[in-house]
Amino acid sequence: MPAVTIPPVAHYDPTPGTKEEIDYAAVPIIDFAKVGTPEGRAALAPQVRDAMRTYGFMCIVNHGLTQAQNERMVDIANVPFTEVPEEEQAQFISKTKELGEWKGYKPRQYWHVDNGVRDQIQHYATVRPAFGQQHPRALQPFLPEVHGFMEHNHFNVLHQILRLLALGLELPEETFVERHHFDVEGLTFLRFAKYYPRTDDDEVKTKNVWMKGHTDSGTISLLWSQPVVALQIMTPDGKWRHVKHVPNSIIVNAGDAMEMFSGGFYKATIHRVVQPPIDQRGFTRLGLLYFAYADADVKLVPCTDSPVLQRVGITRKVEDKDAPTMQMYSSMRASMYGNSEVERKADGVDEQIVSGLVVRHYN
Numbered sequence: 001m002p003a004v005t006i007p008p009v010a011h012y013d014p015t016p017g018t019k020e021e022i023d024y025a026a027v028p029i030i031d032f033a034k035v036g037t038p039e040g041r042a043a044l045a046p047q048v049r050d051a052m053r054t055y056g057f058m059c060i061v062n063h064g065l066t067q068a069q070n071e072r073m074v075d076i077a078n079v080p081f082t083e084v085p086e087e088e089q090a091q092f093i094s095k096t097k098e099l100g101e102w103k104g105y106k107p108r109q110y111w112h113v114d115n116g117v118r119d120q121i122q123h124y125a126t127v128r129p130a131f132g133q134q135h136p137r138a139l140q141p142f143l144p145e146v147h148g149f150m151e152h153n154h155f156n157v158l159h160q161i162l163r164l165l166a167l168g169l170e171l172p173e174e175t176f177v178e179r180h181h182f183d184v185e186g187l188t189f190l191r192f193a194k195y196y197p198r199t200d201d202d203e204v205k206t207k208n209v210w211m212k213g214h215t216d217s218g219t220i221s222l223l224w225s226q227p228v229v230a231l232q233i234m235t236p237d238g239k240w241r242h243v244k245h246v247p248n249s250i251i252v253n254a255g256d257a258m259e260m261f262s263g264g265f266y267k268a269t270i271h272r273v274v275q276p277p278i279d280q281r282g283f284t285r286l287g288l289l290y291f292a293y294a295d296a297d298v299k300l301v302p303c304t305d306s307p308v309l310q311r312v313g314i315t316r317k318v319e320d321k322d323a324p325t326m327q328m329y330s331s332m333r334a335s336m337y338g339n340s341e342v343e344r345k346a347d348g349v350d351e352q353i354v355s356g357l358v359v360r361h362y363n
């Protein structure tokens, strides 16, 4: 058998952890060591149900990748930003506003943040299968690893979370798994995100907000925890609080589609990215994010056969007959995000109407 050679990649030095005192959100830590067995899932289901019902966020440890495998992916994630010449990057710009999809680069300054300030975040998005997309030359040697990382996210993490969320609603375990295929073309994608330090003027004009408060449009987002403390969530008491970095963990949140499937039972929690604490300023912030969506043609209506929902009641944002499909909803959201044509409400909340649903961005 030929030896498997792993192409070398430059190391991305992680930013040192902050030493500042920070008011962290009490995001529950969920240990996935036993998630592979029915007994393990039965024990985890109530923990996951409570976390996603109360916070809409949880932190998963023992997800099956080692620290070294995690670091290797972070190194690979830096390749599209550091190893691809600008002229070549220009050939792979995502047509997000035109097509409502994420594929390739989101350049810096693509979004309006606030008061005329544009973002300083660059993304590179890979759809599934990774081989079905054209990629810049420098990334090509790493595609088998990128694809393997997506498979790990999908089957070992996402599908297990979906099983636990179905159990939490007393639904058959595969209810949500069956709506999240990997091998068919769909909306789910992997994002490499690089946040660059900003000018003081930009910080003042945006009140230190780097990415506006929002809910994610899909079902489940997997944010691989990284050391720069800048992600905040709106906690149940209405305060913004930071999410703590737990080494080699995954921060998980539910998006709008999961909130709709669960009739409001699981919360699509508002979150945002802000300027890091003083000792972490001046560094870049590099993240791995896997955004899961239900299959494109699935309608975003509540699971009325859940005994739990029958007991606690269902909240709908639109009538079932008017509910959008996953494709309709996500592409509208993607094309409209960061667009200045929003209605400014008095309290610093911007509103847009997407497929008949009100979508809010919080400053």
Ligand SMILES: O=C(O)CCC(=O)C(=O)O
Residues within 6 Å of the ligand: 193, 211, 216, 223, 230, 231, 271, 272, 273, 287, 289
């Ligand atoms: O970078 C992060 O920590 C979160 C980013 C985020 O919320 C998003 O890309 O939707």
Ligand SMILES: [Fe+2]
Residues within 6 Å of the ligand: 214, 215, 216, 271
């Ligand atoms: Fe998000």
